[in-house]
Amino acid sequence: MGAVFLKEKEMRLAELTGGIVLLLLGVAIFFFSLELPYMSEYGPGPGFLPRWLSLALVGCSVAVLVGLLRKQKKDESFLKPRTREGVKVLGLIIINFLFLPVLGFSVVLALFTGMTMRAMGRHSWVLCGLTALGVAIGIHLIFIQWLTIPLPEGIVGW
């Protein structure tokens, strides 16, 4: 019973945060759209649609927030047992992608593959290393050589 209550509270908090973010976004769009001409010489201007969209967004997010007060209990939680794993992968993506300008696509995506396989799949170091090597060669051959996509090659020159 306590766990259900906690889950419900957590989900409600997440939905509440989502609703408030949307409300703030709607208000922000409204104010920024005021800088754009609402009408032009011939008809509606560039600010016409954004202004109406912002008002609709504000209205709908208020409806979501009001709806939260009346919502029935749901046995759902925002954070799941494996959410941490997802965040870990996001972290690996961000850390590796920061090195894209320096190391280039082939090397960074190979490193990402090796690290993810090790962290998520608990594969052996040898398998992770070999797969990473395969990925680097594959990216170079498929994307750079065959499809002639000008991916940044970084200091490694690959």
Added chain:
Amino acid sequence: MDLLNNLYMGFSISLTPINILYCLAGCFFGQIVGVLPGIGAPTAVALLLPLTFSLNPTSAIIMFAGIYYGVAYGGTITSVLINVPGESSTVMTCLDGYQMALKGRAGAALSVAVIGSWIAGTFSVVLLMCFAPALAKFALNFGPAEYFGLALMSFGLLTVFGGDEPIKTIISTILGLFLATIGLDVVSGVPRFSFGIPQLLGGFDFIVIICGIFGLAEVFNSIEEPEEGQMIKQKMGLRDLFLTRAEWIASRWAIVRGGIIGFFVGIVPAGGITTASFLAYLGEKRLSRHPERFGNGAIEGVAAPEAANNAASISGFAPLLALGIPGSPTTAVMLAGFMMWGIRPGPLLFQNNPDLVWGLISSKFIGNFILLLMNIFLIPLFVMILRVPYTILMCFIVICAAVGAYTVNNNLFDVWMMVGFGVLGYVMKKLKYPIVPLVLALVLGRLAENSLRQALILSAGSVWVFFTKPISALFMVAAILAYLNPVLRWLWKGLLRGVGTPPELGAN
């Protein structure tokens, strides 16, 4: 006669070795994508799209069409064998397909799905051949008011088909429309919401958003909630694939009905293949003299939804080709592809690019035949693919998404945008905000806004322009009814009960 001439021209294009190869590759890849839980047709097409810049558009679109209907075939295998739908369009197949497998009739379930898909798919191509050119001819009369009405109706229908909380569907649509306004305004040349960032002057590229919101977000969602099922261990020989006489009699009309439902749901904007399979299953259950058999291994429960999802995946091309309005996320991604290749789908496509249109339509006959053969002979291979560890698949998706996002404008800013939209898609899914309306609104946003502004300019600012023209009035009324759907349903329920209770906000 024209039809036959066009079809002849189409086959002369689609039967060239290179196009057969692309069709085969598309069907094979689609089948794999369908088998693998956690990656869907829009994701697959979005990830491959940037890599096809240099391809001939006809070949590329033949391959993407192969992926689209290949996915509908592939998802069946996991639905039947492990009770996990590889695709949302095969959810209904799980109900009876898995039960049939438990009773030792997995082969029959897979066979009826393949045969049903093939019959309905072929039937749907024939109808598409007749219907799409007529629709294109009709749409030549459309002006800005009609196009705005059509776009508004498509958004409205999403609230009908889009899930339990229409208010969240509407919010998702608004977000998509807002994202479409970012960048230079094409009418006045004024930059909107770009905040001095030069990369935003051209607006968000659709492919970058798609790679993030479908590709990367799907990775996070699949890590969090892996779809795992217990594979049924059953030896399947060629003989097990044959249907008994009773099974064929029970399923033949279900296939026909499923095909008809699928075709018509597919051509409705926002209809989609999942809705088609759902309606076909419910219809079949309602028509059955023994509805209690459904959910316990009724073969009609496999035949009808499978026929419907395949028919819908083919008829879904009618609004895309004839009107330039995508009916589903996958066709929305394909619309982005058309734009990337400099082709504008719509009524004039049939006149300006007949080779592409008829090459694509005729390729569907070939693709369906390829899939029929693949599903008879290659099922063990596709079952083996299920054993690929998800970590490897996940890395593959991230690699394709990163390369795809970079390829659009050759800059790293887009890669970071892709990551940002991946996180947005993940959070939206967790909070039960549907992604599809955002995507459709994003792709149709410019068309909707320009049509709205042009119509208002032509009418000197009078909104009655949308209601005085019969076709646009029809679309507008349909849109209004769709948006009022939750309120109308509540009123109807209240009327039936005698005393109404206030509607829970957002409840469908």
